[in-house]
Amino acid sequence: FTLSVWRLKSPPRSSSRARGGGGAQALAGAKLTPLSPCRTLCRPSSTLLRRKMAGNDVPPRRGKVLTVDTMNANVKKVEYAVRGPIVQRAVQIEKELKEGVKKPFNEVIKANIGDAHAMGQQPITFFRQVLALCSYPELLDDNKFPEDAKNRARRILKACGGSSIGAYSASQGIDCVRQDVSRYIEHRDGGIACDPDNIYLTTGASDGIVTILKLLTTGEGRTRTGVMISIPQYPLYSAALAELGAVQINYYLNEEKCWSLDIDELQRSLEAAREHCRPRVLCIINPGNPTGQVQSRQCIEDVIRFAAKEHLFLMADEVYQDNVYAEGCAFHSFKKVLFEMGPKFSSTVELASFHSTSKCYMGECGFRGGYMEVINMDPEVKAQLTKLVSVRLCPPVPGQALMALVTNPPQPGEPSYAQFIAEKTATLNNLAQKAKMTEEILNTVPGIRCNPVQGAMYSFPRITLPERAIKDAKAKGQVPDMFYCMKLLEETGICLVPGSGFGQKEGTFHFRMTILPPTDKLQTMLRKLKEFHQQFTQQYS
Amino acid sequence: FTLSVWRLKSPPRSSSRARGGGGAQALAGAKLTPLSPCRTLCRPSSTLLRRKMAGNDVPPRRGKVLTVDTMNANVKKVEYAVRGPIVQRAVQIEKELKEGVKKPFNEVIKANIGDAHAMGQQPITFFRQVLALCSYPELLDDNKFPEDAKNRARRILKACGGSSIGAYSASQGIDCVRQDVSRYIEHRDGGIACDPDNIYLTTGASDGIVTILKLLTTGEGRTRTGVMISIPQYPLYSAALAELGAVQINYYLNEEKCWSLDIDELQRSLEAAREHCRPRVLCIINPGNPTGQVQSRQCIEDVIRFAAKEHLFLMADEVYQDNVYAEGCAFHSFKKVLFEMGPKFSSTVELASFHSTSKCYMGECGFRGGYMEVINMDPEVKAQLTKLVSVRLCPPVPGQALMALVTNPPQPGEPSYAQFIAEKTATLNNLAQKAKMTEEILNTVPGIRCNPVQGAMYSFPRITLPERAIKDAKAKGQVPDMFYCMKLLEETGICLVPGSGFGQKEGTFHFRMTILPPTDKLQTMLRKLKEFHQQFTQQYS
Incomplete structure (x- = not known):
């Protein structure tokens, strides 16, 4: 009985694999998988094999129980571009910037994900007051908090087991x-x-x-x-x-x-x-x-x-x-x-x-x-x-409490009403203004065409890529709009998601960009994007 | 083409099914499912059938898209006893009590789930202070909060996008x-x-x-x-x-x-x-x-x-x-x-x-x-x-913040250390005491045998059920320990989970009971349980 019934896959897909195991050094880095038709038959003999290979008590070198080859195949098919390779690279670049690596920009602008607070949007004061009261009910005795916030917190707490948002609901x-x-x-x-x-x-x-x-x-x-x-x-x-x-x-x-x-x-x-x-x-x-x-x-x-x-x-x-x-x-x-x-x-x-x-x-x-x-x-x-x-x-109960506030916000006549409406309106007006600005500036760029941002938080403009860029991307094994977005990230620090992550008509290219950065930063970003696109087009024409 | 290629299932499993639809009243309550070998062949004709049955624009009465027969079969197999039928009945009984229905008890004691706060356990003050500070950072200017709580909150917030726990992590x-x-x-x-x-x-x-x-x-x-x-x-x-x-x-x-x-x-x-x-x-x-x-x-x-x-x-x-x-x-x-x-x-x-x-x-x-x-x-x-x-x-980011506190609690020398240790120790000592008390009292009951509660939050005693109780349960289509627990709930208001919900050796019966109720309530509960068990044994012997 020899290794001949095992299929040796070599070299390993990732160099870190070799690190995993102790055992028979001669086999380090090689991956053993039994030939499938033999799998069941092999079982009794494999014990023998193990003993021969490894001696007494040492766990045999059989490779991992869980590998990409033996894991749930459906999970492997999952893709999620909003947090895909381009975002991973963005995080890396941020680290490099922190470590003092010189780049043609000072910060990464993440316009890849609808993460409003991360882009500087302020939370609604009333919501956060109630959440603080629910978290630490001793604050209910504090006269700093408006009565309506306290009432909302009391109502939520009363509905929780043991009056605690730490109880299961x-x-x-x-x-x-x-x-x-x-x-x-x-x-x-x-x-x-x-x-x-x-x-x-x-x-x-x-x-x-x-x-x-x-x-x-x-x-x-x-x-x-x-x-x-x-x-x-x-x-x-x-x-x-x-x-x-x-x-x-x-x-x-x-x-x-x-x-x-x-x-x-x-x-x-x-x-x-x-x-x-x-x-x-x-x-x-x-x-x-x-x-x-x-x-x-x-x-x-x-x-x-x-x-x-x-x-x-x-x-x-x-x-x-x-x-x-x-x-x-x-x-x-x-x-x-x-x-x-x-x-x-x-x-x-x-x-x-x-x-x-x-x-x-x-x-x-x-x-x-x-x-x-x-x-x-x-x-x-x-x-x-x-x-x-x-x-x-x-x-999560804090999220439930927040949903109670979103669906039952301060009402006219309540002390927090005016501030609530002012904050809500300001945020929505600001978004509306940025939606318009994004569309307008993008449409000034030859080779970018942007539909009106009627709602939500994103524009999804179509970009024209020169033939040579498409060829270069394919040569690198990249989808052309990924190639474009990756280059944009490396040269400007702007992080967008390629249209291919969302699906698009064959032969068309897009990116998704949030309208969430603060107005001045958004404006700078759109200007940089314009310059980049012009340069890119020139370079590959 | 007639109904003969369809299998008529009748009566419907639930009377509420009939409520769902308008359309042909003659068929109300009947459930149409195509015979499976014919499924694909039927498709073109079924359009005809619909028109015949329903006329012009009215959506045809085809039943729901999603029914128990056409849903994910794996989901149907899912069972979760901790929140199963006995708990649903407990919630119902609570409602009945509120509505003034007379019962041989005044409240439902939920010993079915490891929900400490719901059973009156108090949260750790330091944790809740930090969570309140993270929720409403304006409180960082409040001199009511200890410095270590503020420092922890600042550290967590600094690690959040836009310094907000409302950002994605x-x-x-x-x-x-x-x-x-x-x-x-x-x-x-x-x-x-x-x-x-x-x-x-x-x-x-x-x-x-x-x-x-x-x-x-x-x-x-x-x-x-x-x-x-x-x-x-x-x-x-x-x-x-x-x-x-x-x-x-x-x-x-x-x-x-x-x-x-x-x-x-x-x-x-x-x-x-x-x-x-x-x-x-x-x-x-x-x-x-x-x-x-x-x-x-x-x-x-x-x-x-x-x-x-x-x-x-x-x-x-x-x-x-x-x-x-x-x-x-x-x-x-x-x-x-x-x-x-x-x-x-x-x-x-x-x-x-x-x-x-x-x-x-x-x-x-x-x-x-x-x-x-x-x-x-x-x-x-x-x-x-x-x-x-x-x-x-x-x-959820509040849960992440809490995990940061659990794994990095106040340290010796920090202002909140003494109180943190006192609260933690009191809670754990109290649980230890209740673990012991539960074991001791349960083991005084003939027909109940309880292993020591060495850890966690539960006892899982074995109960001896009289043959006649087992027979009666089976006649009612119930697992015997479900029959027992349901009777216990109806007669005493105590909500436990039958052992069958967790699995047990064939022919043995158990229940799971948390040790979480406050000491006096736990004591009362154990006494009532003892009485119930004795009575139950007598009744069925």
Whole structure:
């Protein structure tokens, strides 16, 4: 019995692999994997082999239990560009700058992620006062805090086990917070009823989205659940689908018409998908991420009609519902439009809508607060959902408290009202101004074309790349817009995400840029970007 | 074309199903599912059927997209007893009490879940002061707060984007918090090095456990990943394995020897499992949940040797590491024992260890703070892990801040040190006292036999149930210990979890009871439990 039944893979993929093991030095760096047909047969003999190789008590050198070759294959397929290689390089560059390495810039500007506070946006005072009171209730005796903040804190604490935000809450979320959420939705939707039983608090919107997708994923091969997502998309969706092993069905937004959604394109995409999977879900992001469009009421109605006709479960990602800037645009919730379409739709179409504390005027990403509302969900499935979320015990309670404040902010007549409104308005106005500025400056650059940033926090401009740049990128094994963004980062310190991370029409190139940096920094950044693009174009022409 | 190719299931499982839809009333309550061989063929005709059934624009009555029959089958298999039917009934009873319904008791005592604050345990003052300061940094100017609390808050805030805990952190967790964690581990383990790069902050320990299990789950049929878990177990494990579709391999703890772990039993269980799956993982909970045992150093060494010999990935759930009460017992971390066994083990055995802010003397469950340390993980797999966690952006930042405080509490000489130590010691002493009292009182009851509660927060006594009770339970379709616990709840208001929710040897019955209620309430509860058990035994004998 010799090594001949083992396949020797050499050299190892990563030099650090050799570090891992002790044992037989002669084999260091080589990777042993049994030939698969022999795997089961080998087992009794392998004990013998181990003894021969390693002697008495030494654990045999069999390599790791968990390697990239033996790990969950779905996880390997997961990609998440918003925190991908370009961001890792940005973090590295920041470290280099700290260590005194000379660069043609002094700081990295991270316009890759919708992280408002990191870009200097200030939290809402009232929210933070209440959170401090909830964290350390001794402050309730402090006359520095306004009465309404204290009352909110008392109400939240009363709803917590042992009056502590350190207690677990109900898995679906604290009752009174779910009531706040449901009143908020009713108010937002002009009085359409919202049952707190349909509200699930979540760990950010991502958690809710993944949970609903999980419920919906079944089948194998051609019966596998297909999920329609927009291209460009927010890569949480593609990542979750890869992990769950569901089939991603792409429908393309119409860049020429300001990233609008055409029902014909939905239909085309659906028909094509039916050849190889069972489409069951339609996901919409409105206002759009990464594309910044705001859907018209008519479009939403058409989408709902389409979902009803094609028997699709609707998922509406509405986390940017306060982020609407453009003249003539308004946020219409899927729930409201659904109910305005009358009972033949409102009593049948299954809808889950998601919201978060991370975006809008709050930008409280770190608290991981969120909720989802499920409409027309089968009661038995709802029971399964409630069971499923109970395994993770509960969403973070500080995030739940924050969600209570977002959905039940200071009211007219309360001491904190004026300041709350002033802060909220200032933040949203500032974002609106930056949205406009971003569009305007980008459109002055030959070779960059930017749709209006109607809402959300991003622009997703199209960039024209010279043929030679595309060739050079391919020679380096890089997607051309990654090549572009990486060069931009190295030369200017500006960190953007290549369009390929979100998906785009074959042969087109884009990047996603947040509008979140402070106005002056954003302006500098756009100027630098303009210069870079001109130089880049010249260099490769 | 008629209904004959459809299978009519009737009556519906739940009466509420009928409420869902409008449309053809004749079919209300009936459930249509196409016969499976015909599924694909039917598609074109079903359009016709819909038109015939529903007419023009009305969405056809096809039932829900998402039903229990068409949902993710793995999710259906998930069970989580700690928040199962008995707890749902307890919540209902609480509501009934509030509404004035007469019961033989005035309040529900929830001894079903390790939720310390809900049971009246007080948070550590220092932790909450720092959290309040982080939430509302204006308080840094307040001279009410001790300097060390302010310094900790400043340090945490400085490490946050925009100095706000509302910013996203790095997906692996805030750098300086991971450094605190690694110094804590080094100190705990007598100086054995800990690399902050091996630390991942998590959303409670559950999040980390599920993530590692996810990486390890592969294969189909007989090559499916098998995961060894103790019986009795904490049902997060069985739930996660069901959801992931991994194979649960049971090894039984030895109740006769104070719930100890026998290597022979591990071997037996492993050999049996190899017939139908590929065992790759061994999970240990120490101190034990639900069984409250503390493993000896020798036992841990034997387990590590076993894992090395059998090529298993070790998962050590060590969230109760401060909860050790019994004379002669001490907590030994798997990491420490592994490294003390010398490089032939410490450089090969793959280990993930989990900790949490929810247990020990903190009991801060609501913050969902946690960490895991991964040892000897293949660097490429680590890169995959980092990518995977980035999709959910980051663990809740308040929970990360709390973890920084737990692992870097006030030091001797700092203003908050004395109070911190006093509070921590009082809480742990109180728990030790209640552990002892629980064991003592339970063992006075004929028909209840309780092992010493050496650690953690639970006792898991064995109960003898009369034959007639077992028969009656089975007649009602209930597991006998569920029948027992449900009766206990209805008659006394005490909420425990039946042993069957954790797994137990065939023919034995147990319940899990936390030792968390305040001493006087715990005493009352144990007295009531004693009376109930005697009465129950009498009634069914």
